[in-house]
Amino acid sequence: MNDEESCSQAESYWKANVWLLIKLLAVWGFVSFGCSIILVDYLDQFSFFGFKLGFWFSQQGAILVFICLIFLYTKRMNTLDRKFTSRESKRDSEEQF
Amino acid sequence: MTTQTLTFLFIGSSFALYIAIAIWSRAGSTRDFYVAGEGVNPIANGMATAADWMSAASFISMAGIIAFLGRDGSVYLLGWTGGYVLLALLLAPYLRKFGRYTVPDFIGERYYSRTARLVAVLCLIFVSFTYVAGQMRGVGIVFSRFLEVEVTTGVIIGMAIVFMYAVLGGMKGITYTQVAQYCVLIFAYLVPAIFISLMVTNNPVPQLGFGSELNDGSNVSVLQKLDSVLTDLGFSPYTEGQKSTVDVLAITAALMFGTAGLPHVLVRFFTVPKVSDARLSAGYALVFIAILYTTAPAVAAFARLNFVDTIHETPYENAPSWFSQWESIGLVAWKDKNNDGVMQYGAGHALEPQRPKFSDERGPSGQRLLENSPSVSNNEIYIDRDIIVLANPEIAGLPSWVIALVAAGGVAAALSTAAGLLLVISSAVSHDLLKKTFMPKINDRQELFCARIAAAIAVFVAGLFGIYPPAFVAQVVAFAFGLAAASIFPALFLGIFVKSITREGAVTGMLAGLLFTFFYIVFFKFIEPSQNIPANWIFGISPExxxxxxxxxxxxxxxxxxxxxxxxxxxxxxxxxxxxxxxS
Structure with missing residues (x-):
């Protein structure tokens, strides 16, 4: 296998990984620090299932979003893992023949 | 059957179950003992993580704290769940990929330094022991209230059970008992919550129930009623915050990053077979945790409302029996300030000093008399927040088997967390201190033996904490998070994401974070508690x-x-x- 190529492969895998983390953590920060704390009084003017919206975010909504974020991450990473490992093994097998 | 017989029955049979699991899953090697042979299914690991995580504090204290803080209590909900996102995204998969036994293992090798490993062991032991002490208080409360045995006996029984499965089974035994404990504790938490939600609002889902309208035909929702009732009594409204935004932000962040840095939680992700399983099981863990954490604020709101309803303006003679039972162990008290024989509840502390000191005498209505002088407020009721969840089924008048179930759940929550913490302590001693630092020549069997001895000693020390609780335990548990956030989390995160970090950097950073946080807390909480006011805090941030x-x-x-x-x-x-x- 070409060393340089595998190096850039690893780098683009890592970059894709970090980029995904940044996106997910931005949502995480917005929902927890944003909706549940900084914007809470503003959101409280809206009503949601009988709750003030800001209050609901801080005691229910944020937790539900956190769960979605982890499962989304798991799914995206599995796709990413498959994409990069299959590329690698494909190249490996090509080299063998 | 009486509540007490039922409680004996429930707690007894759950203990029998834990012991059976312990015997079935004995550990044969250090790999079994430290990381359960890396063969735990991700869903089972999710459950075990949830039980490991949800301590006596989550099960017993959290809803009580929220009931009295209202919206400000959200910091605990946000902090203790949001941390799992950090854990799943930033730490768990990489630590699993690294594939060793302990958290100091990673720090020692990544920072190529024995000092870094030792500093990590120091942080770990400090964080874990403060935490364990809190669990033992939980066991003590449950035993003394529901089984009416001495706290000491309760703690000894609890420690004997933990000893059985932690020392015999190590991580393997702990994992499978924790799965069982999760089932017990979540069932015990949900049953009364569903009952109460149905009783108050006709809605069987507590998460929706506390936003629904009351079923008394008044057309107001639970939270609206709570806001108006509390305002009438002189409290601030339940759904509005009192703490400053900066402080709320800081506390939430400290709890989140602290959660991600807690060693007994991190080590759970070493036990699954693959990296992808580590990510997945963090997701499952959060689902299992969220079932309790989204129910807790509902329990809190119902409990506060029921409490005011049943106590305020009720003559002591007509008070429900739970009131005098909790009064007899000193967790609620009534000082009849206006001598009318009727209990008045309201804002402000009831007593001076705040904690009740009982004399041996009884008052005209039969209440326990207090030595405390009355405070200036009109409030006559002292209540310890820790009893809310345990007393809730009684306050709502639920059948006695529900009360017994809650007692068994509280013990399960405390024991599962205690066991996880004790294991982390014992593996830090046998693996990081002995094998990797001071006695590198011991073989696997000797190391396993040392791990068992260390676990036994840790169980013993934790038991002493339970029997002779240091007065500051309850306050300190929350600070374990601050310390973990300031020391362990950054070392792990930077170690993975920034290549150029050196050992000197990591050691300086860990010590700086740990010492700064430690002394800030010690200063405001223990040396100068009277100075603990917002005006004196750095950037307006409280010790929490x-x-x-x-x-x-x-x-x-x-x-x-x-x-x-x-x-x-x-x-x-x-x-x-x-x-x-x-x-790969």
Missing amino acids: GIGTIGMILNITATITVSRFTPKPPKNVGKIIKELRLPP
């Missing part, structure tokens, strides 16, 4: 939230020192490079 500043300090120090010290050696670069590869 100071871990956030400690963390920023740690990161700054680590990066700065790393710039001026020799680069990490080549093999460390290789370790990091491998962590970042796709799992």
Whole structure:
């Protein structure tokens, strides 16, 4: 296998990984620090299932979003893992023949 | 059957179950003992993590704290769940990929330094022991109230059970008992919550129930009623915050980053077979945790409302029996300030000093008399927040088997967390201190033996904490998070994501974060408690939230020192490079 190529492969895998983390953590920060704390009084003017919206975010909504974020991450990473490992093994097998 | 017989029955049969599991899953090697042979199914690991995580504090205290803080109590809900996102995204998969036994293992090898490993062991033991002590108080409360045995007996029984499965089974025994304990505790938490939600609102889902309208035909929702009732009594409205936004932000962040840095939770992700399983099981863990954490605020709101309803303006003679039962162990008290024989509840502390000191005499209505002088407020009721969840089924008048179930759930929550913490302590001693530092020549069997001895000693010390609780335990548990956030989290995170961090940087950072946070807390909580007011805090951040500043300090120090010290050696670069590869 070409060393340089595998190096850039690893780098683009890592970059894709970090980029995904940044996106997910931005949502995480917005929902927890944003909706549940900084914007809470503003959101409280809206009503949601009988709750003030800001209050609901801080005691229910944020937790539900956190769960979605982890499962989304798991799914995206599995796709990413498959994409990069299959590329690698494909190249490996090509080299063998 | 009486509540007490039922409680004996429930707790007894759950103990029998835990012991059976312990015997079935004995550990045969250090790999079994430390990481359950890396063969735990991700869903089972999710449940075990949830039980490990949800301590007596989550089960017993959290709803009580929220009931009395209202919206400000959200910091605990947000902090203790949001941390799992950090854990799943930033730490768990990489630590699993690294594939060793303990958290100090990672820090020691990544920072190519025995000192770094020892500093990590120090942080770990400090954090874990403060935490364990809190669990034992939980066991003590349950035993003394529901079984009416001495706290000492309760703690000894609890420790004997933990000893059985932690010392015999190590991580393997703990994992499968924790799965069972999760089932017990979540069932015990949900049943009364569903009952109460149905009784108050006709809605069987507590998460929706506490936003629904009351079923008394008044057309007001639970939260609206609570806001108006509390305002009438002189409290601030339940759904509005009192703490400053900066402080709320800091506390939430400290709890989140602290959660991600807690060693007994991190080590659970070493036990699954693959990296992808580590990510997945963090997701499952949060689902299992969220079932309790989304129910807790509902329980809190119902409990506060029911409490005011049943106690305020009720003559003591007509008070429900739970009131006098909790009064007899000193967790509620009534001081009849206006001598009318009727209990008045309201804002402000009832007593001076705040904690009740009972005399041996009884008052005209039959209440226990207090030595405390009355405070200026009109409030006559002292209530310990820790009893809310345990007393809730009684306050709502639920059948006695529900009350017994809650008692068994509380014990399950306390024991599962205690066992997880004790294991982390014992593996830090046998693996990091002995095998990797002071006695590198011991073989696997000797190391396993040392691990068992260390676990036994840790169980013993934790038991002593339970029997002779240091007065500051309850306050300190929350600070374990601040310390973990300021010391362990940054070392792990930077170790994975920034290649150029050196051992000098990491050690300076950990010590700076730990010491700063430690002394800030000790100063305001123990040396000068009277100075503990917002005007004196750095940036207006309370000791509960100071871990956030400690963390920023740690990161700054680590990066700065790393710039001026020799680069990490080549093999460390290789370790990091491998962590970042796709799992094969």
